Amino acid sequence: MAASAGGVEALRTLAAGLAADLPAAIFVVLHIPATGRSLLGPILDRESAFTAVVAEDAMAIQPGLIYVAPADRHLLVRRDRIELSRGPKENGVRPAADPMFRSLARAWGPAAIGVVLSGALDDGSAGTVSMSEAGGTVIVQDPADALVPGMPASAIAANPPDYTLPLAEIGGVLERLVRAAAPAPREEEAMPSVPDPDDHLRAEQRPAGPASGFTCPECSGALWEVKDGALARYRCRVGHTYSEDAMVEAQGQAVEAALWTALEVLEERGELLRRIAGRMEGKPRSARRFEESAREALDRAALIRRALSMGVGSYALTVDQMLEETAG
Template identity: 35%
Template structure:
């Protein structure tokens, strides 16, 4: 009997408590659970398996390269590694960051969908911006089930709201409801017509999984630059979603790309403002010295130059305040985890 026995869960800021609730409700779950949570490489996310292991009967560990997809196990992406799925096993990669982070949610979701099709259930939890939305769309297009955390229960509702607005998800549930639903799906046979053409008898790949973990699909060049390497961003031709990838393999969804652009623009403006303030200060120092040497004309010229620097710095400061007001730059973190 083929069921929805591969669950992939993605989360970011605010996802620890929902994860604890979900894993704690999976007693007797007969499938495999894979988890990707945003974290800095040196963050306290190494504690996550321990925090989840004490909550139920499932085995919870950090994933290791080549680990099998064994029933009753939970594998968590370790810091600085993408967790991806191949038939029968998981792989860990140090491939290009996606949506500004590694591990990212999209690589886990899309490789699971391409390897196991209708057997996959994708769950998107609390977090900033829109990582996971594209992955949910891939799961949905391969016949899998999609669930997002009810935004009113999420500390940071951006990610589940993005999933809801861009993908026709199967369910919007509270954390208390998600665990029982996953157990139900793992015990429900997948209809033959659902799996036909989407799933091999042993979960064979649905299409080629690129060795570089690139995103499959036709690409067209844009005038946008990659926030990671500044190469040309290619727009993935997909009618329902915008998605971008550079030649190196860095990938970004729209909100993540906008956030990265806002961070870069803010940094450039702050650097320009600081440089102009310093130029003004230096010009004033030079004017004071010129005045001490009784070069009145030279001092006046330097003071005029200093005033111009200050005026330009004030103008940049006004632009900077507007950019910061509308920017979405947020860094991944695991601030939910205790020290």
Template identity: 35%
Template sequence: MPPGGMYAGAPENRARPAIDPLFRSAAVEYGNRAVGVVLSGYLDDGTAGLETIRSCGGVCVVQDPDDAEYPDMPRNAMQHVLVDFCLPGAELGALLSELAVREPGRRSAVQEHVAVEAAVAKRVLSDLETVESLGRQAPFNCPGCGGVLWQIGNSTELRFRCHTGHAYTAATLLAKQTEKMEETIWVALRMFEEHRNLLLRMNAEGSANSSGAERLEKLHLHIQRIRTMLRSTGAK
């Protein structure tokens, strides 16, 4: 495995180790000798990295979505990347053995934006100027660190990255935003309930003023609305 390609740097698509930086690093290091395999899994991890392997002349392989327990990842890869092989899991081992001994063709130069993003992911480069060279600023904040996100160009799939190194596809960014929203709503519920409980205790001890009952009624309404929101998001 290429040094630093998998474990260093910030999470991508909410994970570290992560598939995309591994694929990207392998593509830059090995060019047309790299082989990327996307197996069963949720959302769209691996698609961006597989596209990078394709751009460097490597071989792109996916598990047949009909054979996968969770078909999202291989299906999304096939929608955005021209894959070389799509096989059931039981046939992948023989294919990889064949590819390992196949003589590769002439290696082409790595595109600059691919090399730059690989370096950013490994924390070799991580500054505003470098990230700006990869795309344009987006009207979203990074849910991982709160920094500004840039929409990354040269891709068939919508992707975002901050200068710290966090990176997201549109699907994982949406999932992370939803997670953060739920966390915020839970905090709001706790604070409203604590405020209500304090007023109830003050009432019980006779230290609340005349507006206490009205404030309790408003707090009760806010708490019910927040609980309705949490139920609608499916939060546990």
């Protein structure tokens, strides 16, 4: 199960409806800050007949348990155990849904079920493509029923799921699917020719696909465009990976950070130039030159401050206005 903004209540509802004898193990990724501590395990443990725990590396997979991804670790599902990875962030987050779904598809194939719940942007969409290609079942919360519809809507657009349901109906479908005769789990060792995209201990190679001309918001390395079915994603040499929505979001954050830096430098420069001008006694021409330079720096700083107050979506328009005003 994967969720982000608005997903805690959805996860609580699903956990509360689990029958104690349901023969399944459940893995949960919820986007949380890297420096935070996940409280989701204790919350779900209080709500559910299952036992909810924060996942640990090499923990054995057992039915009746809910394994919650800890902060700053990808949760990877193997055939008999869990692996926690500090591999590169995907879609700007760690833990991310895509690596969990990919590993689940690889290890359990047709016996795997992926659930996408409320959340922003589109983490999980590429992972559900892998789930479907492996013969697994994909369930997506109806976007109209989700508190934040971004993740469910993106998953539906990327790959038509097996079920699109309001939250109240997901538990019943899960119960029916799990109790049905499930195919045997897939033998990972039987596919040695297929590289494991989540094995970040190996030396990374240049990603397949054409160079995008963009740079990675995380490490500033070159990005290549890779395809997951019809989905386009961007991946750098070390493995940071972005969907198109996540790339737009990350670039917006980078633009804002750059503008705040420029604002600080320009205001500091204006103050320095004015201080120098004030010390130019007996040198009016030099003082005037420094004062004009200070005013120019502070005027540019004021324009940047105005751009920041207008928000990321207004930057392009504001930059055009700044150029016109500066030229005038």
